[in-house]
């Protein structure tokens with residue numbers, strides 16, 4: 001009887017501990033973003049008010065409207081009395097720095113990068129994981145070693161290369177190098193997944209009458225979906241956040257800036273407007289965070305398949 | 311007559327696009343950077359027309375106290391960040407493994423979040439949270455009565471160094487945890503059960519079963535993160551700009567500064583090559599680890 | 609429909625010789641079973657016939673066509689793998705339809721043929737399931753369905769039953785044999801289970817270490833094993849071997865504990881051979897166990913007895929070696945007891961003690 005009771009007590013205690021641990025980790029991981037979200041919902045200027053509000057008493061979407069460039073002169077005028085800059089000029093600046101363009105640019109760049117690096121890496125991963133040839137390990141190492149070269153090392157000549165190709169101030173100058181920045185990692189992730197698939201499957205498809213290239217599309221690719229997926233997300237996130245190259249080749253031109261470059265630009269222009277900066281941060285992260293959340297299970301599965309391999 | 315491609319030929323064709331890209335965007339670039347580093351290259355002028363200075367740039371680099379200072383910081387940063395990330399990441403991974411199924415599902419989704427945030431935006435976030443007057447962190451410390459007025463997280467040298475490390479740990483413990491979660495999941499459940507039946511208590515089990523079996527994953531995750539941390543740039547650039555003074559300047563951020571702020575491509579390239587040399591050393595260890603565990607069809 | 613012929617097949621993996629100049633003919637419409645211990649090259653032979661592996665030397669013919677240069681997807685063969693190799697992302701229906709879809713067959717016909725095959729194999733209820741929702745036996749039948757649905761010229765089956773439990777295996781082997789007879793497709797069937805080999809084969813091929821040991825009808829291989837390996841491998845429990853010395857003058861064989869008359873059909877060969885030792889082989893089912901002495905019986909000590917229901921498997925010590933005998937259950941000797949063994953001289957096999965080859969009979 002008492003053993004039973006103490007057992008029940010113990011499971012309840014364990015359950016409590018588990019909940020506490022979960023909450024602690026959640027606080028650690030989410031507080032910063034939560035506070036940014038809260039700041040972004042404050043009215044302009046309220047972010048500096050002491051005592052700090054953890055959550056705004058009067059949440060407003062003002063900052064988002066400013067960041068997206070839908071802001072009226074009058075609105076700025078009423079708030080910035082005593083500012084050196086005329087409301088009209090300020091409104092123009094805000095509009096020119098609108099976050100819509102960078103979001104669109106980033107979407108284009110990241111989608112293109114994810115798609116092409118997936119295409120290229122799934123081919124190379126297939127060769128490495130499933131074909132017989134000499135110098136396989138050397139090939140893999142050649143690719144992986146490339147990935148370890150810091151962008152700081154390659155940025156200057158890449159910049160020159162893009163200039164001589166006449167690609168400066170275009171999105172292509174970000175897309176092309178970023179594809180290959182992601183190829184080695186993607187190759188690794190996908191190859192680990194490919195390697196798990198039984199070889200009998202391919203042989204079976206061969207005697208069933210399919211050519212290797214058809215087998216690649218009909219059997220291997222569908223089965224490696226989680227690996228491909230996580231590699232795709234990796235590439236998407238990587239190019240979404242890539243800053244050094246993006247800020248170098250966009251050369252300060254808002255029309256071709258991706259989110260990170262625009263973000264820095266914005267935060268320099270409106271150094272003290274933290275409600276705006278916060279709103280910009282939320283906008284920059286929302287899409288990728290949502291995407292990762294939705295596909296979380298696959299992404300983690302794909303990533304861990306690669307990790308376990310190590 | 312039909313042409314039948316043999317496996318090595320197919321493999322070659324499949325690898326070709328990746329190889330070309332990696333050669334053009336990595337290896338060729340390194341050679342270029344190496345060449346730049348031997349020239350007195352100003353701005354973006356063509357190197358052929360610029361004076362060849364042998365190793366003068368390197369001499370300048372090695373004589374400059376800034377270089378040694380940033381090398382020290384880079385190494386310290388890498389070491390601290392990686393070790394702390396391992397500790398936090400391992401904790402989070404173990405917790406996720408330990409809690410009930412649905413709490414674990416929630417934890418996974420939560421843990422992955424910081425990883426999603428681009429480094430430059432991470433820098434912004436922490437600039438705000440470490441704000442000297444109204445930063446959340448200082449505010450919490452003050453209201454808990456631990457300090458009288460908010461600490462100068464980003465302008466006090468010692469504090470700035472550790473604030474940068476903290477920001478990095480916050481973001482990257484995530485990916486560490488995910489890797490380790492993979493390693494944990496790969497340990498067969500039978501082994502735990504066997505250890506339980508053998509009478510091992512949880513701490514003992516962790517030390518004698520989990521940790522040793524996780525060791526290969528840990529090692530590779532450490533190297534993976536270490537290599538990444540060595541080349542940290544965005545976080546520094548966005549959070550402290552290398553300041554106060556040049557206290558938090560990494561080798562990468564110095565290189566970038568020389569390129570695009572001072573326009574000294576030659577000198578910046580010399581910095582870059584030094585970073586590269588260090589990373590090649592670590593990478594060699596990393597690749598030999600991977601190679602040992604490779605299970606690809608030979 | 610077509611027969612299959614391989615000529616002088618040689619296959620090396622590095623310095624391992626998996627197949628050593630193998631020449632065989634698989635007759636049209638017959639079920640040929642390849643049997644041999646693990647690692648003897650059965651799978652390798654099958655994979656070369658399928659075109660999945662290139663031979664180091666020699667050639668393969670399907671019908672009258674040399675197919676060495678033909679890739680697997682153009683050879684009209686179907687293969688059942690030991691692991692079944694079902695496509696995990698496809699339903700049972702799609703798995704079975706997969707080979708048909710490679711051949712540009714109309715949708716309606718695909719559906720009709722898949723359903724017909726499924727009905728034949730009792731899979732109709734399972735068509736919408738994914739492989740991981742199937743039991744081992746069901747998966748095996750899906751793999752079979754995928755092979756038969758397209759009416760190939762040749763079936764290759766690599767230990768298709770080895771993942772099933774014993775009872776199901778016995779059931780399935782009968783079904784498989786029946787199916788093969790109905791379809792009349794040339795079939796090459798690999799197994800290392802000699803019972804499966806005996807019961808299913810029209811022709812039996814025994815392999816060892818990449819070399820063909822014997823080929824023939826199962827009864828023939830059973831009753832006239834060409835060497836000690838085949839004698840020991842085919843038949844269960846294995847044949848007993850006893851090394852004897854030969855007394856040519858008296859036409860007698862001497863073992864340490866006993867002696868017996870050499871069977872008359874071997875006398876000529878023994879005499880001509882002139883060597884003084886020989887290996888005597890007797891199958892356990894040919895040994896008679898007696899409770900008391902009779903003329904010509906050999907004494908033996910009971911080592912262990914294993915009842916198997918209808919019969920009993922008796923292990924006895926005779927001449928310093930262990931031998932097995934199958935006896936009716938009414939004889940129940942205890943451990944350590946002495947029994948007497950006799951055998952009919954018509955059932956005795958003699959092998960050369962150096963080459964292990966069977967001695968010729970008149």
Ligand SMILES: Nc1ncnc2c1ncn2[C@@H]1O[C@H](COP(=O)(O)OP(=O)(O)OP(=O)(O)O)[C@@H](O)[C@H]1O
Pocket residue numbers: 621624625626644645646647648649650651652653800
């Ligand atoms: N891809 C390979 N690389 C190297 N050696 C191989 C390869 N495939 C088979 N071998 C070797 O060739 C020999 C024959 O192998 P095979 O698979 O044909 O045997 P098997 O008769 O099918 O055995 P089992 O009954 O265990 O399936 C073995 O010694 C094996 O180790």
Ligand SMILES: [Mg+2]
Pocket residue numbers: 650651652766
């Ligand atoms: Mg085999």
